[in-house]
Structures are given as C-alpha cells and as structure tokens.
Amino acid sequence: MVPPLAEERRRRTRALDTLAAIVLTLGAIAFIANLFVGRTGFDFAYMQEKYPIFLEATKLTLYATTLSFVIGMAIGFFVGWARTARIVPLRKTLHDHARFRAADTPRWKSRLGAVPLILSSTGKYYLRRVADAYVEIIRGTPLFVQIVFAWSVLLVNYPRLDDLGLIAGIAALTANTGGYQSEIFRAGLQTVHAGQAEAARAVGMSRLRAMRYVVLPQALRLIIPPLTNEYIGLLKASSFLFVIGVQELTTVGKSEAFREFKVFEVFALVTGIYFLMTVPLSKAIAYVERRYRIPGLGMQQARTARV
Amino acid sequence: MIRVEGIHKHFGALHVLRGINLEVSKGEVLVIIGPSGSGKSTLLRCINLLVEPDQGRVFIDGVHVNHPDIRPEWVRQQVGMVFQSFNLFTHLTSLENVMLGPVRVKGVSREATEERAKDLLARVGLSAKAGAYPAELSGGQQQRVAIARALAMDPKAILFDEPTSALDPEYIREVLDVMTALAREGMTMIVVTHEMGFASSVASRIVFLDAGTIIEEGRPEEVFETPKHERTRVFVSKILR
Numbered sequence: 001m002v003p004p005l006a007e008e009r010r011r012r013t014r015a016l017d018t019l020a021a022i023v024l025t026l027g028a029i030a031f032i033a034n035l036f037v038g039r040t041g042f043d044f045a046y047m048q049e050k051y052p053i054f055l056e057a058t059k060l061t062l063y064a065t066t067l068s069f070v071i072g073m074a075i076g077f078f079v080g081w082a083r084t085a086r087i088v089p090l091r092k093t094l095h096d097h098a099r100f101r102a103a104d105t106p107r108w109k110s111r112l113g114a115v116p117l118i119l120s121s122t123g124k125y126y127l128r129r130v131a132d133a134y135v136e137i138i139r140g141t142p143l144f145v146q147i148v149f150a151w152s153v154l155l156v157n158y159p160r161l162d163d164l165g166l167i168a169g170i171a172a173l174t175a176n177t178g179g180y181q182s183e184i185f186r187a188g189l190q191t192v193h194a195g196q197a198e199a200a201r202a203v204g205m206s207r208l209r210a211m212r213y214v215v216l217p218q219a220l221r222l223i224i225p226p227l228t229n230e231y232i233g234l235l236k237a238s239s240f241l242f243v244i245g246v247q248e249l250t251t252v253g254k255s256e257a258f259r260e261f262k263v264f265e266v267f268a269l270v271t272g273i274y275f276l277m278t279v280p281l282s283k284a285i286a287y288v289e290r291r292y293r294i295p296g297l298g299m300q301q302a303r304t305a306r307v
Numbered sequence: 308m309i310r311v312e313g314i315h316k317h318f319g320a321l322h323v324l325r326g327i328n329l330e331v332s333k334g335e336v337l338v339i340i341g342p343s344g345s346g347k348s349t350l351l352r353c354i355n356l357l358v359e360p361d362q363g364r365v366f367i368d369g370v371h372v373n374h375p376d377i378r379p380e381w382v383r384q385q386v387g388m389v390f391q392s393f394n395l396f397t398h399l400t401s402l403e404n405v406m407l408g409p410v411r412v413k414g415v416s417r418e419a420t421e422e423r424a425k426d427l428l429a430r431v432g433l434s435a436k437a438g439a440y441p442a443e444l445s446g447g448q449q450q451r452v453a454i455a456r457a458l459a460m461d462p463k464a465i466l467f468d469e470p471t472s473a474l475d476p477e478y479i480r481e482v483l484d485v486m487t488a489l490a491r492e493g494m495t496m497i498v499v500t501h502e503m504g505f506a507s508s509v510a511s512r513i514v515f516l517d518a519g520t521i522i523e524e525g526r527p528e529e530v531f532e533t534p535k536h537e538r539t540r541v542f543v544s545k546i547l548r
C-alpha cells in the first residue's frame with residue numbers, strides 16, 4: 001500500500017498531466033483549424049451569438065439519451081437475468097419426475113404434479129430463447145438501421161404522430177442499449193459468487209429477495225464502469241438521430257454549419273459540448289466509485305495484476 | 308426435532324445419497340464424518356432443502372417439510388446454516404449481515420433487530436467489528452459473524468458444513484469455542500467436521516457416512532475407539548493419524 005501522502009501527490013501529478021495533454025491537444029487542433037480558416041479567422045462573435053441554439057439541442061440529446069438509458073437499464077436487467085437461466089430439457093425434467101415418484105403416490109397424482117413442472121420449464125425455455133434472440137438481433141444489426149427501421153414502422157402506422165422522429169429515435173436507442181446493457185448485467189450477475197445466493201436462500205429468502213437484497217446490489221457496483229461506458233457510447237450514438245430529423249446536437253450542428261458557412265465555429269461548439277458532457281461525467285462516476293467502494297468488492301486498485 | 312427418512316439424491320448419473328435415515332432430538336449435537344464425496348454436504352443441504360431430495364421425507368418438528376405444499380423458504384427460516392466458505396454478504400458490514408435476514412425475511416423492525424444483532428455479535432466476541440466489511444475480517448471472525456447471522460433468525464437447529472475447513476489453523480479454536488458454547492446452551496446442531504477434538508468432547512452422537520450410506524452410528528467413544536466396521540476403522544485411523 002502506498003502511503004497516503006505519496007498517493008495524493010501522485011494523483012495531483014496525474015491531474016496535471018491530464019491537463020497538459022488536453023491543452024496541447026486543443027492547441028494542436030486550433031493550429032490546424034487556423035490553417036483552414038486562416039483567411040476569414042475564427043468567428044468568436046458568431047459562436048457567442050448562436051450558442052443558445054446548441055444548448056437547446058444539447059438538452060434534447062441529453063433527454064433522449066438519458067430516457068433511453070434508464071428504460072434500457074430495466075430491460076437490460078431482466079433480459080440479462082433471463083439469460084443466466086439454466087435450461088434443463090423438458091424430457092429430462094419429466095423423466096426425473098417420473099423416476100422419483102414416491103411409492104405411495106398414485107400414478108394419476110404424479111401425472112398431475114407434472115403440470116406445473118411443464119409450465120415452468122417451457123416458460124423458462126421460451127423466456128431464455130426470446131432473450132437470446134433479442135440480444136443477437138440488437139448486436140447483429142447496425143444502430144443506424146435500427147433507427148431507420150423504427151422510424152419507418154412508426155411512419156407507416158402513425159403518419160400523423162407529433163414528434164414521430166423523437167419517439168422512433170428513443171424507441172430505437174432504448175432497444176439498442178437494452179440489448180447491450182443486458183450483456184453487462186448478465187456478466188455482472190454471473191460474477192457474484194454462487195455462495196452469496198446460497199447464503200441468502202439459507203436465511204429463508206426467496207429467489208426474488210436474494211436477487212434484490214444480495215446479488216443485485218453487488219452486481220450493480222461491479223458493473224458501474226461498463227455502464228458508464230455504455231452511457232457515453234449511447235450519448236455519442238444519439239447523434240445518429242440526425243438521419244430521422246430529430247433536432248439533437250449533431251442535426252442542429254449540420255444545418256447551422258452550412259447556413260452561414262461557419263463550419264469550424266459550429267463544429268468547435270458541437271464537439272466541445274459532447275466533450276464537456278462525457279469527460280466530467282466519467283470523472284464524476286470514477287469519483288463516486290472510489291468514494292463508495294466496498295472492500296472486497298470489485299477492483300482492488302493495489303492488487304490488480306499489472307503486466 | 309429433525310427426522311430424515313429414506314433420503315435419496317442423484318446428481319445426473321451420480322447416486323449421492325442412498326437411503327439415509329437419521330433422527331436428531333432437541334438439544335442434540337450430531338457430528339457427521341466421512342471421506343470427501345461421501346454425501347455429507349448434500350445430506351445437510353437436503354435437510355434445509357437447499358438441495359431437494361429425490362426420494363424420502365424430511366421432518367422438522369413433526370412437519371413433513373419437503374412436501375409440495377410447504378414453502379422451502381419457510382423451512383430455511385427454521386434451520387440455520389453455516390458454510391465452509393462463510394459466504395458472508397460481501398457488500399454489507401458485519402452488523403448488516405446479521406440484520407438482513409430478520410429485517411428482510413421476517414419483517415422485524417430495524418431498531419429491534421439492531422439491538423438483537425449487536426447482542427449476537429457480542430456473543431460471538433465481535434462487538435468491535437460491527438462496522439467492518441467481511442473483507443476486513445479474518446477467516447475466524449467471518450465465520451463467527453456467519454454464526455451470529457444464523458442465530459439472528461432464531462432457528463430451531465443449525466447446520467454446520469465443515470465450518471473450520473477453510474480456516475488457517477490459528478483461527479480454528481475461536482470458531483470451535485463459539486460452537487461449543489452454543490451446544491452447551493442447548494442448541495440443536497448437525498455438524499459436518501473433521502475436528503476430532505470437538506467431535507469427541509461436544510458431540511452427542513457421531514454418524515459415519517461413506518458412499519451415500521450411513522455405515523456406523525454411535526457415541527463418540529464408540530465410533531472413535533471401538534468402531535464396528537472396517538471402513539470406519541480405516542477412516543478414523545486416517546483422521547486421528
């Protein structure tokens with residue numbers, strides 16, 4: 001373990017390094033940009049005048065992303081949970097049921113007892129298969145296509161809908177992130193040691209309670225980093241919504257850029273805003289993660305393998 | 308108190324338990340010994356239905372508990388369990404570990420439970436560690452918290468599945484002391500263990516299990532000193548060295 005003082009100093013140095021890197025990068029970008037816009041110069045006045053439009057668009061981007069992400073989280077949890085289900089072939093279940101019929105149980109009663117088994121077994125089977133198919137479809141097709149598809153479906157069925165583009169966009173983003181988050185949840189749930197669920201059941205918890213009070217709280221802490229990643233990915237992916245005319249950040253940027261040919265000004269604003277959303281977010285989450293870390297759960301910074 | 312009648316359990320092609328009959332009366336301490344793979348853990352898990360027996364019946368206080376009309380969750384509230392690998396809830400402190408069952412399963416108020424949980428931690432000698440997470444405790448301390456967690460549900464009996472096998476030698480004593488104290492207070496216990504000192508001083512009865520059947524059963528001195536069966540003799544001589 002590094003003594004706290006040295007650790008603190010190292011953290012400060014690291015922060016300085018990051019700052020230096022950002023300044024250098026921005027400087028380089030500004031320099032290259034200047035080569036292109038050199039003749040007309042960079043129009044700061046334009047940016048100052050126009051930025052409220054972009055803030056409006058940013059709100060829409062954040063709204064669509066966050067709403068999709070939250071609904072997608074619920075989908076992700078249940079689909080991910082379903083995908084951890086173990087499938088026992090129905091034939092084997094019934095075979096075991098018949099094989100272990102107690103000698104004093106009449107045959108008709110044993111047959112009747114098989115009905116709930118058949119229902120739960122087939123129910124579980126189809127639940128698992130549907131969940132698998134959903135994830136494969138989402139992962140196996142481009143987000144772009146999913147957005148256009150959702151939009152087309154809505155357009156054909158509800159052509160007069162207000163906000164058709166936004167609804168289609170949120171639906172597509174939700175379905176998409178739900179699929180990816182289910183994989184995150186599945187991995188998280190499977191990382192929690194089997195003994196935890198067993199101990200929960202041993203104090204008399206139902207499966208649902210064991211999930212709610214023991215497995216999920218641990219899994220959630222473990223999957224904070226990939227979930228953050230997914231949120232940032234989704235935020236950037238929401239720029240695809242420009243194809244269906246949602247007035248989010250990228251869409252507004254594209255139309256404004258060519259209205260007065262202020263390409264560099266506009267994209268400096270647009271990229272800057274994306275950057276200002278993603279970087280502080282990941283820093284904040286990293287802080288929360290460090291602040292609320294529980295010993296023995298997740299990455300132990302001092303103990304991870306460094307190769 | 309606990310009665311087991313003709314229990315069979317298969318795992319696939321493996322016939323793990325082959326017709327076990329067992330009776331434990333109130334306040335008794337039954338120690339189960341036997342080579343690894345003999346079905347000791349499975350037998351324990353059949354009693355609190357963490358594993359559902361294929362055949363046979365389990366009674367607790369005269370209630371046929373592996374009956375379809377009985378909720379297994381209810382059964383597990385009656386019988387506590389302590390695991391070889393402790394299995395404390397990683398994300399909760401010692402105190403919260405002890406409180407979780409009563410609060411979330413029995414619906415007891417937090418205040419009442421907290422008082423009780425503190426008493427229980429004191430009983431296993433860990434008042435000072437109430438706020439510590441499992442990863443901050445030694446193996447022996449973790450296992451004592453696990454015992455307090457089992458006690459918090461006011462169980463009629465507690466099952467111990469090799470409670471000291473995963474411990475460093477220096478921590479075995481403290482766990483066995485807590486278990487001995489429990490036994491003296493009249494707790495009904497079924498213990499799978501290879502701690503012969505504990506078995507001979509605390510157990511009311513020893514059961515020797517091999518290949519899924521009970522080979523021999525008797526008071527500790529009978530089983531350890533004058534075993535009737537060859538297999539018992541071989542096993543006992545191995546663990547007594």
